[in-house]
Amino acid sequence: MIPDQWYAVMASSEVKRGRPVGVVRFGRRLVLWRDGDGGVACIDGTCCHRGADLAAGRVGGGHVHCPFHGLRYAADGRVVAIPANGLDAEVPENFRVRPWLAVDAFGFIWVFYGKPENAPDDLPMFEEFRGDFPYAERSEVWDVHYSRAIENQLDVIHLPFVHPNTIGRGNKTLVNGPVTKWDDETLTFYVKNEPDHGQTPQLAEEIEDWEQLSSLQYRVPNLWQNRISNDLRIMAAFAPIDDEHTKIYLRLYQRMVRIPVLRGIVCAAGNVANGVILHQDRRVVLTQRPKKTELRMGENLLRGDRPVIEFRSRRDKLKRAGEHLD
Ligand code: FES
Ligand SMILES: [Fe+2]
Incomplete structure (x- = not known):
């Protein structure tokens, strides 16, 4: 892979509202979903608890919920709630997966492969499209x-x-x-x-x-x-x-x-x-x-x-x- 690049990785139509979708890109299992505002979120798709596929879960409150024990993930890859510990309990630091910058534009979902701080604002779409x-x-x-x-x-x-x-x-x-x-x-x-x-x-x-x-x-x-x-x-x-x-x-x-x-x-x-x-x-x-x-x-x-x-x-x-x- 060429690092520090925005890649067109999916068609926008493949990420629907209200449910997560799983894909393999860059050799990794990813999960994508739309947050409340229609923006798109993308994080590693393997739950950090016991490895279930987050894409088999559901979307609620802008978060993706693991299908196994209900851990809730935000777009930054952090777990924001562990139901078994009580929804208001503090979540340990290590409950997180890798987040990916993702944007929906020109009919594609673009994911940045590289360090987020290196991501240019502009996408590499041909000007005329x-x-x-x-x-x-x-x-x-x-x-x-x-x-x-x-x-x-x-x-x-x-x-x-x-x-x-x-x-x-x-x-x-x-x-x-x-x-x-x-x-x-x-x-x-x-x-x-x-x-x-x-x-x-x-x-x-x-x-x-x-x-x-x-x-x-x-x-x-x-x-x-x-x-x-x-x-x-x-x-x-x-x-x-x-x-x-x-x-x-x-x-x-x-x-x-x-x-x-x-x-x-x-x-x-x-x-x-x-x-x-x-x-x-x-x-x-x-x-x-x-x-x-x-x-x-x-x-x-x-x-x-x-x-x-x-x-x-x-x-x-x-x-x-x-x-x-x-
Ligand atoms: S495997 Fe995901 S919550 Fe347990
Ligand atoms: Fe050809």
């Missing part, structure tokens, strides 16, 4: 570490092989560049694939018209988008479950069609098409070994893998910078 931009969403779990799932979306070489009848039509097997540009924590990469007529691929530096090319973006730590046009985008959040599992939230944003009924149809159709493409990827990515990537590992990368290399380098650098936090 912060306002009015309707979307449809689908999600599914893949049996790979999130690094593999993200790298698949940065891979411009695979298109004609994995998606020959969808986004990789045209047998464009020859890869020019690709051009990659970092702006703060956002990587933009520009795709110029062509059919192979025996020409030599251009180096990134030789591509002059790169700004006219179609482009995709990765945003640290776990967001990605394909900028199909100003009004049509595919976007994904890769929620890290553990070293071998990732939940992918895939969204189709569109604002070409504004009429509500038609908009719903367009979003739904796009959502289905996205699912087809995603499953073409899944068939291959799930076979990759190891399931998790690192900057230095025994793979032979190609020039066309440049966005993948950029991702691995940046991830490695940020992980090192945060090593003292673990």
